Amino acid sequence: MDAADNSPRENTRLHVSTLLVASERALANALDELGFAENDDRIIEHEGRLAFITCSHDQDCDDLYALISELAARGETWELQFRIDTGEERAIFQRLARHQPVEAVDSALPPEPPQTGDLPTHDLETEAGRKQLRKAIGRLDAAEIFVTLGTTQAGKATAVVMRRNPRGALATATGADEASLRGAIREILPTVMFAVAMKPSAG
Secondary structure (H helix, E strand, O other), X not given: OOHHHHOOOOOOOOEEEEEEEEOHHHHHHHHHHHOOOOOOOOEEEEOXXXXXXXXXXXXXXXXXXXXXXXXXXXXXXXXXXXXXXXXXXXXXXXXXXXXXXXXXXXXXXXXOOOOOOOOOEEEOOOHHHHHHHHHHHOOOOHHHEEEEEEEOOOOOEEEEEEEOOOOEEEEEEEEOOHHHHHHHXXXXXXXXXXXXXXOOOOO
Protein backbone atom coordinates (compact mmCIF):
# COMPACT_ATOMS: atom_id res chain seq x y z
CA MET A 1 0.00 0.00 0.00
CA ASP A 2 1.56 3.30 -1.01
CA ALA A 3 1.67 6.42 1.14
CA ALA A 4 -1.20 8.04 -0.75
CA ASP A 5 -3.60 5.37 0.53
CA ASN A 6 -2.91 6.41 4.14
CA SER A 7 -3.44 10.13 3.60
CA PRO A 8 -6.68 11.56 5.03
CA ARG A 9 -9.45 12.26 2.55
CA GLU A 10 -10.14 15.90 1.85
CA ASN A 11 -13.27 17.18 3.57
CA THR A 12 -16.10 17.85 1.15
CA ARG A 13 -19.08 20.03 2.00
CA LEU A 14 -22.24 18.37 0.69
CA HIS A 15 -25.55 19.95 -0.20
CA VAL A 16 -28.37 18.96 2.18
CA SER A 17 -32.12 19.51 1.81
CA THR A 18 -34.23 19.04 4.95
CA LEU A 19 -38.01 18.70 5.09
CA LEU A 20 -40.18 18.98 8.18
CA VAL A 21 -43.31 17.06 7.16
CA ALA A 22 -46.69 17.10 8.90
CA SER A 23 -50.39 17.02 8.07
CA GLU A 24 -51.70 20.13 6.34
CA ARG A 25 -53.79 21.00 9.39
CA ALA A 26 -50.96 20.55 11.88
CA LEU A 27 -48.33 22.47 9.94
CA ALA A 28 -50.74 25.25 8.92
CA ASN A 29 -51.74 25.77 12.56
CA ALA A 30 -48.10 25.89 13.69
CA LEU A 31 -47.17 28.32 10.91
CA ASP A 32 -50.08 30.60 11.82
CA GLU A 33 -49.23 30.51 15.52
CA LEU A 34 -45.63 31.52 14.83
CA GLY A 35 -46.62 34.28 12.39
CA PHE A 36 -45.20 32.89 9.16
CA ALA A 37 -46.35 34.61 5.98
CA GLU A 38 -49.04 32.74 4.06
CA ASN A 39 -46.90 32.78 0.90
CA ASP A 40 -43.60 31.79 2.57
CA ASP A 41 -41.64 30.11 -0.24
CA ARG A 42 -40.30 27.43 2.13
CA ILE A 43 -43.75 25.82 2.44
CA ILE A 44 -44.11 23.07 -0.15
CA GLU A 45 -46.35 20.18 -1.16
CA HIS A 46 -45.06 16.74 -0.23
CA GLU A 47 -46.89 13.46 -0.79
CA GLY A 48 -50.29 14.84 0.08
CA ARG A 49 -49.04 16.76 3.12
CA LEU A 50 -47.40 20.10 3.73
CA ALA A 51 -43.71 20.43 4.45
CA PHE A 52 -41.29 23.17 5.44
CA ILE A 53 -38.02 23.05 3.52
CA THR A 54 -34.61 24.37 4.44
CA CYS A 55 -31.25 23.57 2.92
CA SER A 56 -27.55 24.11 3.45
CA HIS A 57 -27.74 27.34 1.41
CA ASP A 58 -30.06 28.93 3.99
CA GLN A 59 -28.38 31.04 6.65
CA ASP A 60 -29.70 29.07 9.63
CA CYS A 61 -32.29 26.52 10.80
CA ASP A 62 -33.95 28.66 13.48
CA ASP A 63 -37.37 28.66 11.81
CA LEU A 64 -37.22 24.87 11.42
CA TYR A 65 -36.46 24.45 15.13
CA ALA A 66 -39.28 26.82 16.06
CA LEU A 67 -41.78 24.80 14.02
CA ILE A 68 -40.59 21.52 15.54
CA SER A 69 -41.03 22.97 19.02
CA GLU A 70 -44.54 24.23 18.19
CA LEU A 71 -45.61 20.91 16.69
CA ALA A 72 -44.20 19.01 19.65
CA ALA A 73 -45.95 21.31 22.13
CA ARG A 74 -49.24 20.63 20.34
CA GLY A 75 -48.68 16.86 20.45
CA GLU A 76 -48.71 16.63 16.64
CA THR A 77 -47.09 13.91 14.54
CA TRP A 78 -44.25 15.05 12.30
CA GLU A 79 -41.11 13.72 10.67
CA LEU A 80 -37.81 14.95 9.28
CA GLN A 81 -36.53 13.91 5.86
CA PHE A 82 -33.03 14.65 4.59
CA ARG A 83 -31.52 14.43 1.14
CA ILE A 84 -27.72 14.63 1.09
CA ASP A 85 -26.44 15.02 -2.47
CA THR A 86 -23.24 13.00 -2.79
CA GLY A 87 -22.87 13.20 -6.56
CA GLU A 88 -24.54 14.27 -9.77
CA GLU A 89 -26.73 11.15 -9.78
CA ARG A 90 -26.67 9.85 -6.19
CA ALA A 91 -27.82 10.96 -2.76
CA ILE A 92 -28.25 9.68 0.78
CA PHE A 93 -31.89 9.80 1.88
CA GLN A 94 -32.49 9.82 5.64
CA ARG A 95 -35.76 9.79 7.56
CA LEU A 96 -36.52 10.41 11.23
CA ALA A 97 -40.06 9.80 12.50
CA ARG A 98 -41.66 9.10 15.88
CA HIS A 99 -42.17 5.44 16.81
CA GLN A 100 -40.06 4.31 13.83
CA PRO A 101 -36.39 3.40 13.42
CA VAL A 102 -33.95 5.81 11.81
CA GLU A 103 -33.67 5.11 8.08
CA ALA A 104 -30.86 5.98 5.67
CA VAL A 105 -30.45 4.83 2.07
CA ASP A 106 -27.62 5.54 -0.36
CA SER A 107 -29.39 5.57 -3.71
CA ALA A 108 -29.50 6.76 -7.27
CA LEU A 109 -31.56 9.93 -7.59
CA PRO A 110 -35.23 9.49 -8.55
CA PRO A 111 -36.08 9.97 -12.22
CA GLU A 112 -36.17 13.56 -13.40
CA PRO A 113 -39.53 15.13 -14.25
CA PRO A 114 -40.87 14.43 -17.76
CA GLN A 115 -38.45 15.44 -20.48
CA THR A 116 -38.21 19.17 -20.93
CA GLY A 117 -37.32 18.70 -24.59
CA ASP A 118 -35.97 21.83 -26.18
CA LEU A 119 -37.33 24.20 -23.56
CA PRO A 120 -34.84 27.01 -22.91
CA THR A 121 -33.47 27.45 -19.39
CA HIS A 122 -34.06 30.86 -17.82
CA ASP A 123 -31.42 32.29 -15.49
CA LEU A 124 -33.43 33.91 -12.70
CA GLU A 125 -30.36 35.70 -11.39
CA THR A 126 -30.89 38.15 -14.26
CA GLU A 127 -33.78 40.48 -15.02
CA ALA A 128 -33.84 39.17 -18.60
CA GLY A 129 -34.27 35.61 -17.34
CA ARG A 130 -37.13 36.60 -15.05
CA LYS A 131 -38.90 38.41 -17.91
CA GLN A 132 -38.47 35.38 -20.17
CA LEU A 133 -39.97 33.06 -17.55
CA ARG A 134 -42.97 35.38 -17.10
CA LYS A 135 -43.53 35.24 -20.85
CA ALA A 136 -43.09 31.44 -20.99
CA ILE A 137 -45.67 30.86 -18.26
CA GLY A 138 -48.09 33.38 -19.68
CA ARG A 139 -51.31 33.84 -17.72
CA LEU A 140 -51.54 30.40 -16.19
CA ASP A 141 -53.21 30.16 -12.81
CA ALA A 142 -50.84 29.00 -10.05
CA ALA A 143 -53.34 26.25 -9.18
CA GLU A 144 -52.73 24.70 -12.61
CA ILE A 145 -49.00 24.24 -12.08
CA PHE A 146 -46.31 23.36 -9.55
CA VAL A 147 -42.53 23.71 -9.51
CA THR A 148 -40.05 20.89 -8.87
CA LEU A 149 -36.72 21.91 -7.34
CA GLY A 150 -33.30 20.31 -7.60
CA THR A 151 -29.63 21.09 -7.06
CA THR A 152 -26.53 20.05 -8.96
CA GLN A 153 -23.43 18.79 -7.15
CA ALA A 154 -21.86 22.19 -7.79
CA GLY A 155 -24.69 23.80 -5.85
CA LYS A 156 -26.56 25.32 -8.79
CA ALA A 157 -30.30 25.28 -8.13
CA THR A 158 -32.68 24.14 -10.86
CA ALA A 159 -36.45 24.31 -11.27
CA VAL A 160 -38.96 22.85 -13.69
CA VAL A 161 -42.39 24.49 -13.97
CA MET A 162 -44.87 21.63 -14.41
CA ARG A 163 -48.48 21.61 -15.62
CA ARG A 164 -50.65 19.40 -13.38
CA ASN A 165 -53.11 18.16 -16.01
CA PRO A 166 -52.17 17.10 -18.56
CA ARG A 167 -48.81 16.63 -16.82
CA GLY A 168 -45.90 18.18 -18.66
CA ALA A 169 -42.99 20.59 -18.40
CA LEU A 170 -43.65 24.22 -19.32
CA ALA A 171 -40.37 25.94 -18.48
CA THR A 172 -37.01 25.43 -16.76
CA ALA A 173 -35.01 27.86 -14.67
CA THR A 174 -31.79 28.12 -12.68
CA GLY A 175 -30.58 30.20 -9.76
CA ALA A 176 -27.55 30.56 -7.53
CA ASP A 177 -29.23 28.47 -4.80
CA GLU A 178 -32.67 27.15 -3.86
CA ALA A 179 -33.54 30.02 -1.55
CA SER A 180 -32.97 32.71 -4.19
CA LEU A 181 -34.60 30.56 -6.89
CA ARG A 182 -37.74 30.03 -4.80
CA GLY A 183 -37.88 33.76 -4.08
CA ALA A 184 -37.55 34.70 -7.75
CA ILE A 185 -40.27 32.25 -8.81
CA ARG A 186 -42.62 33.44 -6.05
CA GLU A 187 -42.24 37.00 -7.36
CA ILE A 188 -43.71 35.74 -10.63
CA LEU A 189 -46.15 33.19 -9.15
CA PRO A 190 -46.92 34.32 -5.57
CA THR A 191 -49.02 31.28 -4.63
CA VAL A 192 -47.35 28.46 -6.61
CA MET A 193 -46.43 25.34 -4.63
CA PHE A 194 -42.99 23.77 -4.78
CA ALA A 195 -41.99 20.11 -4.67
CA VAL A 196 -38.64 18.39 -4.20
CA ALA A 197 -37.55 14.77 -4.70
CA MET A 198 -36.98 13.30 -1.22
CA LYS A 199 -37.31 9.59 -1.94
CA PRO A 200 -34.68 7.08 -3.13
CA SER A 201 -34.98 5.64 -6.60
CA ALA A 202 -37.41 2.76 -6.87
CA GLY A 203 -34.74 0.90 -8.78
